[in-house]
Amino acid sequence: MFSPYYAWARGRNGGAAAALEHCAINVALYSSARGEGRWAMTERGRASVHCEATALSIGPSRMRWDGDALVVDIDEVTVPMPSRLRGRVRLHPQSLADRSFALDAAGLHRWRPIAPRARVEVEFDKPAVHWKGTGYMDTNAGARPLGADFAHWSWSRGARSQGRCAVLYDVTRRDGSTAALALDFDANGEATAFDAPPPAALSRSGWGVDRITRCDAGTLPVLRRGFENAPFYARSLLDTTLLGERMTCMHESLSLERFDTAWCRAMLPFRMPRALR
Structure with missing residues (x-):
């Protein structure tokens, strides 16, 4: 959905383009040492995309369900400095949630x-790193381009005690209206809405x-580190307080107004090349 090639194809074809012609697996590998992270996001066409009921391959990388675990085999080349990024991520869901949430009034955009x-278990041989920890998996789907709405x-999203986690989602729509989701997930994946804090x-x-979050009244969030700093997008790590509990959260901010500008899209191929075949 952030492909400049897809946006340009829609512009050439009156708003219509084949999504399967614009697919990529994005891998962002961060290091505790600044400047040593790796990034790969090579776009590929339909001939390099293979879909099955329980597996998806895009170029040399593949994700598949293996029993109760999602296994992602990664074999990519980093940008802007080329290097091999090869390894495996195995995600074992603590629970699976089957509920999705509408982000717009018409229900054209949904998040699950x-x-x-x-x-999560991470094993890479290029570079040689490995660790285990907790993780998260979600999906977004829409019937229109994000920037249209x-x-x-x-x-x-932040992990809480006793296997719980909290997720905040704030959107500002093109018509000026806003919506906020504040959800507390228990260890079984059941979501309970709570009043969105200030x-x-x-x-x-x-x-x-702009980077905006929410936290309990009388508390302040602390920005610990910025991971991604793009013209239209920022990914950060922060400490905050929700539901009376101090936690560390992964945070993302997205400006669709920026993404829809010609100058921003012209910069994206430096981080998102397109394979010739």
């Missing part, structure tokens, strides 16, 4: 937290993207 909390959104502003990203 497939595995609100999971156990949204101006901005932010999302965050908004709290974080510092803007290096590209000037």
Whole structure:
């Protein structure tokens, strides 16, 4: 959905383009040492995409269900400095959620937290790193381009005690209306809505993207680290307080107004090349 090639194809064809001609697996590998992370996001056409009931291959990388675990085999080349990025991620859902949530009034855009909390095993040989921890899996689906209906959104997810986690989702629509989701997931994946706490502003990203979160009244979030700093997108790690509990959250901010500009899309191929075949 963030492919500049897909956007350009829609522009050439009156808004219609084949999504299967614009597929990619995005891998972002971060390091505790700044400047040593890896990024890969090579777009490929329909001939390199193979879909099955329990598996999806895009180029040399593949994800598949193996029993109760989602296995992702990664074999990519990083950008902007080429290097091999090869390894495996195995995600064991603690529970599976079957409920999706509408992000717009018409229900054209939906978000589903497939595995609100999971156990994750990471094994890479290029580079040689491995670890285990907790993770999360979700999906977004829509019947229209995001920029047609949204101006901005932010999302965050933090692990709580006793196998729970909290997720916040804030959207600002093109018509100026807003919506907020505040969900507490228990160890079985059941979601309970709670009153969205007051908004709290974080510092803007290096590209000037607004970063806004929510936290319990009388508390303040702390921005620990920025992971991604793009003209239209920022991914960050922050400490915050929700439901009376201090937690560390992954946070994302997205500006669709920025993404829809010609200058922003012209920059994206430097981070998202397209394979020639």
